[in-house]
Amino acid sequence: MSSIAEALRDGTARLAAAGIDSAMSDARLLLMHALGIDRTGLLTRAAEPLPPEAAGRYADHLARRAAREPVSRILGRREFWSLDFALGPATLDPRPDSETLVEAALAAAPDRPLRVLDLGTGTGCLLLAVLHDRAAAFGIGVDRSEAAARVARDNARALGLADRAAFTVGDWATALAGRFDLVLSNPPYIPDSDIAALEPEVREHDPRLALSGGADGLDAYRALAAALPDLLAPGGTAVVELGIGQAADVAALFRGAGLDIAGTPHDLAGIPRCVVTKKSVGPTPDCR
Secondary structure, three states: OEEEEHHHHHHHHHHOOOOOHHHHHHHHHHHHHHOOHHHHHHHHOOOOOOOOHHHHHHHHHHHHHHHHHHHHHHEEEEEEEEEEEEEOOOOOOOOHHHHHHHHHHHHOOOOEEEEEEOOOOOOOHHHHHHHOOOOOOOEEEEEEEEHHHHHHHHHHHHHOHHEEHHHHEOOOOOOOOOEEEEEEEOOEEHHHHHHHHHHHHOOOOOOOHHHOOOOOOOOHHHHHHHHHHHHHEEEEEEEEEOOOHHHHHHHHHHHOOOEEEEEEEEEOOOEEEEEEEOOOOOOOOOOO
């Protein structure tokens, strides 16, 4: 029977042989999950034998990761904005780059009562991260997938935000009435012809509905440009995630819809990651 330290070493070697760049950190996370312990426990128990039940779970985890299933999918969870989110087959796996969108949204959203809308909510990570940091805000998340909406509702409940978040199933804006102070969206933006070349972790495990942006990757942005003028309250802000190289095209679509571009914040790699667009308040009516 191998020790916990030996199991970690062997698991790292197996993942490295499968071409996993993050072999050591992935093996560590999978072993911790199999044992039900944290990193401190892994260190303090390194010399102990690996229990048979944990060894079986770990072997299954390693096989799935070697087949290029993401660690977050194996664990069924992902940390985002320092919050814990459950995933499901119908939801996108939240990426750290999307935290740029949350930062931009919070910078644009004063700490006062706000109506927030998240289009294509998935796990609910964008909406729930904003609600976590804006205690006076209420939000609605919309997704075309009923399964994704269920995951988002469960995440809201687990994070203690269910009383300020509602989720509905619909084709984005067509399911809604009313105006919002803040609109969030991480739309599908991968050109259809590029999907086959994506990493298998994305191509084979993220739902195609959350990836496919049409022939040029801009279909969802065209729909957003048409919908946002009616969804935003006067002076309202929309923060929309971008694919690489899409900033100029998306900004042009939003300007064409009569919206103002307030910025295109960059992620940690220096890539424009989202566009911040605003609906002008408009001139004050002449009541003379």
